[in-house]
Amino acid sequence: MLRFLLERFGLMILMLAGLSVIVFITIELPPGDFADRQAYRMKSTGVRVTEEDIVRMRQQMGLDRPWPQRYITWIGNIVLYGNFGMSMSQHLPVTQVIGDRIGFTALLALTALAFTYLLAIPIGIFSAVRQYSIGDYFFTFLGYIGMATPSFLLALVLLYFSVMVLGNNVGGLFSPQYADAPWSLEKGLDLMNHLWIPAIVLALAGTAFEIRTMRATMLDEKNKLYVTAARARGMPENKLLMKYPVRVALNPIASTSGWNLTAIIAGAPLVAFVLALPDTGPIYLNSLLDQDIYLSGAMLLFYAALTILGTFLSDILLAVLDPRVRAGGQG
Amino acid sequence: MTQTPLLEIKDLHISFPLDEGTVQAVAGVNLTIYPGQVMGVVGESGCGKSVTAQSLLRIIPPPGRIDAGQILFRPSKLFKDTKGDGVVDLAAFKSNDETLRRIRGNEIAMIFQEPMNSFSPVHTIGNQLMEAILLHQKMTEKEARARGAELLRLVGISNADARMDNYPYQFSGGMRQRAMIAIALSCTPSLLVADEPTTALDVTIQAQILDLLRRLQQQFGMAIMFITHNLGVIAQIADHVAIMYLGQVVEQGPVREILRNPKHPYTMDLLRAVPRLGKTAGKRLVAIEGGIPSPFNRPTGCPFHPRCSKVIPGVCNTHIPQLVQLDETHSVRCVLYEPKVPQPNPEPTDVRTAPAVA
Numbered sequence: 001m002l003r004f005l006l007e008r009f010g011l012m013i014l015m016l017a018g019l020s021v022i023v024f025i026t027i028e029l030p031p032g033d034f035a036d037r038q039a040y041r042m043k044s045t046g047v048r049v050t051e052e053d054i055v056r057m058r059q060q061m062g063l064d065r066p067w068p069q070r071y072i073t074w075i076g077n078i079v080l081y082g083n084f085g086m087s088m089s090q091h092l093p094v095t096q097v098i099g100d101r102i103g104f105t106a107l108l109a110l111t112a113l114a115f116t117y118l119l120a121i122p123i124g125i126f127s128a129v130r131q132y133s134i135g136d137y138f139f140t141f142l143g144y145i146g147m148a149t150p151s152f153l154l155a156l157v158l159l160y161f162s163v164m165v166l167g168n169n170v171g172g173l174f175s176p177q178y179a180d181a182p183w184s185l186e187k188g189l190d191l192m193n194h195l196w197i198p199a200i201v202l203a204l205a206g207t208a209f210e211i212r213t214m215r216a217t218m219l220d221e222k223n224k225l226y227v228t229a230a231r232a233r234g235m236p237e238n239k240l241l242m243k244y245p246v247r248v249a250l251n252p253i254a255s256t257s258g259w260n261l262t263a264i265i266a267g268a269p270l271v272a273f274v275l276a277l278p279d280t281g282p283i284y285l286n287s288l289l290d291q292d293i294y295l296s297g298a299m300l301l302f303y304a305a306l307t308i309l310g311t312f313l314s315d316i317l318l319a320v321l322d323p324r325v326r327a328g329g330q331g
Numbered sequence: 332m333t334q335t336p337l338l339e340i341k342d343l344h345i346s347f348p349l350d351e352g353t354v355q356a357v358a359g360v361n362l363t364i365y366p367g368q369v370m371g372v373v374g375e376s377g378c379g380k381s382v383t384a385q386s387l388l389r390i391i392p393p394p395g396r397i398d399a400g401q402i403l404f405r406p407s408k409l410f411k412d413t414k415g416d417g418v419v420d421l422a423a424f425k426s427n428d429e430t431l432r433r434i435r436g437n438e439i440a441m442i443f444q445e446p447m448n449s450f451s452p453v454h455t456i457g458n459q460l461m462e463a464i465l466l467h468q469k470m471t472e473k474e475a476r477a478r479g480a481e482l483l484r485l486v487g488i489s490n491a492d493a494r495m496d497n498y499p500y501q502f503s504g505g506m507r508q509r510a511m512i513a514i515a516l517s518c519t520p521s522l523l524v525a526d527e528p529t530t531a532l533d534v535t536i537q538a539q540i541l542d543l544l545r546r547l548q549q550q551f552g553m554a555i556m557f558i559t560h561n562l563g564v565i566a567q568i569a570d571h572v573a574i575m576y577l578g579q580v581v582e583q584g585p586v587r588e589i590l591r592n593p594k595h596p597y598t599m600d601l602l603r604a605v606p607r608l609g610k611t612a613g614k615r616l617v618a619i620e621g622g623i624p625s626p627f628n629r630p631t632g633c634p635f636h637p638r639c640s641k642v643i644p645g646v647c648n649t650h651i652p653q654l655v656q657l658d659e660t661h662s663v664r665c666v667l668y669e670p671k672v673p674q675p676n677p678e679p680t681d682v683r684t685a686p687a688v689a
Contacts, residue, residue, distance in 0.1 A: 223392065225448040232388050233436030233463040233514060237427055244451050251453075322453055323498045 001326050004319055012312045016305060020078075023300045024071045027293045033063050034088045034291045061088060074297070085294035089287070094298045097283065102302065104173060104279035105268060108198055109306070112264045113257075115203035116210060121253065124214020125246055131219060139211060146208030151267050155201045155274045162197055172276055201271050206260045210253060217252055221245035247321070254318045258311030265303050335405065337522060337554050338364040338387070343400035343422065345382055345391065345578075354626040356382045356395065358578035358634075361654065366521065369548060369555045371569030371586065373562060373601070377623050379578040380558045381444075384526045387556070388435050389426045397422050406438045407521045437467040440515035444527040446507035450499035456483075456510050457495030463514045482513040486543060505536035509543065516547060523548075523555045529564060541567055562605050566590060571660075574598050577623070577634040584661030594663040596641045633666065641667060 035057040039049040058064045062073075077083040084094035127136045162168045172179070173194045178187045221227065222245040230240055272281025280299055287296035319325045345357035357379040364370045372380045385391045387402060402421035409417060409430070424431040443449050450459055460479040464470060470478065476495065483491035486509040499507060508528060515523055525544065529537040545568055548555055557569055565572050565586060572590075573583040574597065582595040593599045603617040621638040624630055630637050636647035646666055655668040 225443055225445055226451045228390050228392075229441075229443060229449045229511075230451070230459070230462070231435070232390050232441045234432050234434075234466045235462070236432060243454075248451065248453055323455075324452065324500055327500075 001319065004326060005316065008312060008315050012308055015308055019304050019308065020075055020301060021071065023297055023304060024067070024074065027288075027291075027297045027300065028067050030291065032291065033058070034061065034293065035063055037291050038088075074294070078298075078301075084298040087287070087292055087295040089290045089292045089295070094295050097295060098280055098299060098302070101278060101280045101283065104277070105265075105272075105281070106306075108195065108202065108268060108272075108277070108279060109261065109264050111195055111199040112202035112206075113261060115199050116206045116260060116264075117253070117257075119203075120207045120210035121214055121250075124211045124249075125218060125241075127211065127215040128218030128222065128245075128249075129241065136215075143208040143211050146204045149204065151201050151205065151271055152274045154204060155197065155271050158197045158201060159275060168193060173278055198268075198271050198275055198277060201275075202264045202267055205267075206263055210256075210260070213252055213256070214249055217249035218245050221248045251318060251322055254314055254321055256314070257317065258307065258314040261310035262307040265306055334365050336363045336403075337366045337368075337405055338362075338556075339401070339403040340383070341401040341403065343383065343386065343402065344398040345379070345386055345395055346398050347395045349394070352627040355629060356578055356626070357386070358629070359400070360575070360578065360580055362573055362580055362583070364522065364554050364556060367548075367552050367554055368571060369557060369569045371565035371572040372556060372558045372575060373560065373565055373572060374575035375560060375623055377577075377626065378575045380575050381526050383575075384441070384524045384556060384558050387421060387439055387522075387524055388441055389421065389424060389431055390441075404434070404439070404522075406434060408438060409433060433467070436463055436515075436520070437518045438520055439522045439524060440518065440520040441524040441526065442508070442511045442515050442528045445531050446504050446511055446528075447531070449511050450502075450507060452499055455496050455498055456502065457497075460495070460510065460514050460517065463517045467518045478517070479513075482517055483510065485516070485547070486510070486513045487539075488513075504532055505539065508532060508536075508540055512540075512543065512547070516551065519551055519553070521553055523553050524558075525555055526558045527560070528557075530559070530561070537564070544568065562590070562601060574601065577629065579634065579664065581635065581665070582661075582663045584657075588661050594657065594661070594668060595665050596639045596667075597635050600638075600640070633664075 035054050038057060039054050042049050055064070062070065074085060077085065082095070084098075086092070087094050087097045090097055123139050127139050130136050168175075173191055174187065175190050175194075178190045181187055222241070224245075227240065227244050230244055231237075235243070268279070269281035269284050271277075272279050273285060276282075280302075284296065284299045286292075287299065340360055340362040343357050343360045344355070347354040347356055360379070360383055362370070362372075362383075372383070374380045382391060382395065385395075386397060387404075391397075400422055403418050404421050406417050406419060409419075419430065419434070421431070421434070450456065457476065457479055460482065461472065461475040464475040464478055465472070468475075480491040480495055483494055488494055488506060488509055494502075502510060512528075528544070529540050532540060541564065544555065544557075555568075557565070559565060569586045571583065572586045573580045574589070574595065575581065576597050582589065582593070582598050589598065590602065593602055597619075600617070600619045604619060606616055619638055620640070624634070624637065630648070632646075632648040632650050633639070633652050636642045639647065642648075643666065650666055652664050652666045653669055654662055654664050655670075656662045657668065
């Protein structure tokens with residue numbers, strides 16, 4: 001087990017290193033750079049900008065050096081000093097721009113993840129045990145709708161529902177009276193009251209998918225010989241179900257939980273944008289548009305790192321669940 | 332026989348309603364097993380022998396259902412306290428009945444054809460063995476573990492204490508079947524149902540498992556219902572044998588009697604199809620004509636008549652043969668042995684050869 005963990009951990013570090021290169025190349029890919037964007041913006045407000053001005057801006061920001069050199073400086077600062085560079089558009093350190101908001105992004109992702117599993121696992125079990133019952137058809141129908149609905153559309157629908165029916169205020173994570181108030185129980189409750197919409201929106205597709213996975217594996221497992229064998233030795237039906245088919249059916253759920261986190265994180269910026277959430281989403285989109293490379297790079301790296309961390313955690317979970325994985329595929 | 336039967340299956344009918352039609356898997360099986368007896372049940376694939384075995388524990392896979400008949404069983408432990416003269420009809424229980432659950436594994440235990448799939452891959456052998464013990468016996472976990480290891484030693488698994496913590500993938504097929512036998516014996520049942528327990532194993536392991544079963548049967552004195560399609564295996568282990576064809580027992584009796592003096596044409600054909608050292612060398616084995624008919628379209632009359640070498644046209648395809656008791660223990664279901672032979676029907680109504688009616 002320890003060897004397995006060390007192996008996976010080493011692999012994770014390697015992947016992170018490789019990923020940081022890819023992230024850097026990706027944000028370098030679009031034509032032009034922040035200097036071009038800045039010049040364009042100044043021109044459109046009537047300021048005269050010459051070629052020399054642009055070149056000078058480039059030099060000031062260090063954008064004239066070749067990318068491998070800039071990559072080394074960038075990643076070196078991150079690894080050695082935890083310094084993610086300066087946001088060019090906001091003239092602030094990147095850590096300061098993202099800092100407050102990254103907690104909300106993480107909270108949102110975790111809430112969505114919790115929603116996914118708390119709903120999907122019991123519903124999946126129910127659907128499999130009562131296959132072809134009305135309940136099964138109901139959840140199947142709901143599941144297909146869930147998979148087919150674009151998340152931004154659902155966000156708008158739920159927003160409408162929340163405002164018109166429940167009387168909450170529009171968007172954001174806090175009601176106006178709590179927005180700048182210090183943390184208190186009421187503020188926490190208010191946060192929860194706002195958090196459920198984005199959490200549901202983000203969780204929906206994953207939940208629908210995991211219900212299908214859970215149901216399908218349960219249906220496969222519950223008629224397997226080892227289940228019949230346990231029934232034949234006098235195991236009561238409910239205990240039987242929980243100990244054997246459910247346990248085995250959790251494996252595919254555990255092994256895909258990393259992907260699920262990825263999907264949630266990838267969907268988060270768009271949903272945050274629609275719902276005007278003060279998390280990292282809107283900043284991320286703007287930083288990409290502005291070609292504010294250190295800001296967008298830091299965020300892309302953060303999202304990617306979360307994904308890899310998620311995969312690492314799901315690997316550990318799977319190893320805990322399945323002895324054959326612990327043994328490293330021997331035997 | 333004056334002994335009280337342990338198990339009496341009476342006129343059992345089991346069918347599987349499927350989209351394509353209803354399959355009559357068991358069509359009137361009668362079978363009696365006495366305490367301590369090893370009853371071999373033989374037949375080709377699809378003759379209903381496994382379904383009959385599964386019906387004893389009521390673990391027939393869906394949508395199979397018992398339509399008629401009784402499965403009378405005399406539990407040895409269940410009514411010890413209440414002093415009742417306990418005969419229960421297993422066929423009458425709901426499949427989730429509490430009494431039935433207490434019979435499963437405790438009074439009647441079962442081992443299966445595929446030892447590779449009989450264990451959960453994510454639980455240890457010891458866990459599943461202790462589960463069987465703790466379900467029916469009052470013991471602490473520690474005692475159950477000691478008992479489990481003792482059972483593993485009994486079935487010939489060395490280093491049993493350490494083996495308790497192994498997962499199924501660390502066991503070979505033969506060892507898994509041994510462990511399965513250990514689970515089956517854990518509550519010293521009075522009847523062990525063995526559904527082709529050696530079919531999936533290679534020949535040397537087969538012999539070891541058969542030896543083990545025979546030895547344990549003598550040691551524990553339990554009855555075994557041993558299901559197989561292999562007459563050679565039957566000769567090694569069984570006292571009595573029942574030959575099944577298309578959901579019916581067509582002949583039964585003591586194993587020596589059946590092997591030496593078969594009466595039913597199907598039994599005779601089966602015996603001719605068995606290769607024998609020396610006798611059949613260099614000759615072609617005799618195969619039984621044709622194949623098992625489609626389960627959706629049972630032949631009329633005697634189900635074996637389309638393949639039978641002694642078929643009497645006009646009789647076998649219309650007359651359902653009655654069970655004939657040849658002597659105290661040997662019975663056969665064939666018109667050749669019926670005392671009053673029915674007259675041939677002038678107009679045979681064989682549904683398979685008759686032209687389709689528009």
